[in-house]
Amino acid sequence: MYRSHSRMEPGFAQGSAFAGDVRGFGAGRAMSAPRGASPILLPLERRGHVPPPDLVERRAQLAAGVTAGQWRTEPMPHDTFVGGAGGPIGGRALVRALRFRPQGRIRGRVLHFHGGAFRLGCPDMEGPFAAALAALAARCEVEVVLPTYRLAPEHPFPSGLADAMTALLTMAREGGVGQNRVPLILSGSSAGAGLAASLAVLAAQEQIPVDGLVLLSPFLDLTLQAQSYQYNAGTDGLFSLESAMNAANLYLQGSDPAHPLASPLFAPLYGLPPTLVSVGSGEVLADDARRFCHQLMAYGVPAALSEVPGMEHVAVVRSPHLPGSAETFAAVANMVDGLTRP
Numbered sequence: 228m229y230r231s232h233s234r235m236e237p238g239f240a241q242g243s244a245f246a247g248d249v250r251g252f253g254a255g256r257a258m259s260a261p262r263g264a265s266p267i268l269l270p271l272e273r274r275g276h277v278p279p280p281d282l283v284e285r286r287a288q289l290a291a292g293v294t295a296g297q298w299r300t301e302p303m304p305h306d307t308f309v310g311g312a313g314g315p316i317g318g319r320a321l322v323r324a325l326r327f328r329p330q331g332r333i334r335g336r337v338l339h340f341h342g343g344a345f346r347l348g349c350p351d352m353e354g355p356f357a358a359a360l361a362a363l364a365a366r367c368e369v370e371v372v373l374p375t376y377r378l379a380p381e382h383p384f385p386s387g388l389a390d391a392m393t394a395l396l397t398m399a400r401e402g403g404v405g406q407n408r409v410p411l412i413l414s415g416s417s418a419g420a421g422l423a424a425s426l427a428v429l430a431a432q433e434q435i436p437v438d439g440l441v442l443l444s445p446f447l448d449l450t451l452q453a454q455s456y457q458y459n460a461g462t463d464g465l466f467s468l469e470s471a472m473n474a475a476n477l478y479l480q481g482s483d484p485a486h487p488l489a490s491p492l493f494a495p496l497y498g499l500p501p502t503l504v505s506v507g508s509g510e511v512l513a514d515d516a517r518r519f520c521h522q523l524m525a526y527g528v529p530a531a532l533s534e535v536p537g538m539e540h541v542a543v544v545r546s547p548h549l550p551g552s553a554e555t556f557a558a559v560a561n562m563v564d565g566l567t568r569p
Contacts, residue, residue: 335567342417420445431498462509507538
């Protein structure tokens with residue numbers, strides 16, 4: 228079970244800092260897109276190709292872990308589907324999702340996307356993190372929803388993002404409108420954080436209300452130009468330039484790696500909600516996390532960078548006992564609490 232050792236006041240609501248080595252930025256209002264600005268279009272979906280044998284084997288091992296109950300939680304989540312009404316930007320009719328629901332009224336939601344470099348993973352493997360977050364946020368009656376999305380190479384960019392939009396549209400419909408609207412926070416880890424960031428860009432463009440954004444060890448730039456791929460190569464045991472190149476190739480399959488919805492580091496960030504970016508200082512993705520946070524500030528978006536020395540890639544969703552997990556979990560819970568408290 229994840230536990231926070233200290234109670235912090237809501238970060239963005241009160242302007243206070245997060246736990247750990249956190250730099251809070253900006254208190255202004257996010258800029259609106261200039262009049263006449265061209266919209267970012269979601270590319271047409273394409274057929275991919277069969278996965279390589281090593282990826283098939285890794286997926287089989289993951290499925291075996293799910294079957295064996297490796298990530299089972301108590302209480303168990305509602306295993307259901309979201310969607311069914313299509314939408315203006317595409318997406319499947321139905322997307323499987325795990326929903327960790329409070330017993331009473333739902334006053335806020337977190338829509339969280341799992342990691343796995345766009346080619347691996349499932350919601351079940353991040354269920355313990357979601358369950359712990361839902362339990363800690365129970366006082367504010369927050370539901371945590373973990374959707375699936377189609378994976379590469381069978382389903383290259385933008386299929387996964389289209390599924391993410393399906394989930395977002397469902398949450399927006401369920402949340403209602405006006406003063407009684409349920410606050411919604413987008414969240415993700417690694418590649419899932421990249422999807423969450425791209426989804427936030429689309430949501431701002433399409434005027435779909437989103438109240439917060441949480442990015443955990445985000446994979447934001449598929450051009451792979453960050454210097455931290457080199458200088459942190461010896462301190463990041465879970466991700467590398469080679470694995471990032473493999474992930475990008477399987478996901479993009481000829482698409483421009485600098486497309487703003489594939490690499491949100493290059494997207495216009497007008498109108499994004501308050502954002503928490505979390506990364507370990509020794510990760511190969513550290514430079515991209517820092518750069519994205521500074522770009523958010525340049526667009527007037529309230530943003531905070533939680534950079535924890537010695538923290539591994541997506542530590543907080545892997546185990547509460549890893550270095551940096553407690554600090555990161557407290558920061559996430561603090562933000563969710565501040566944005567959803569009635």
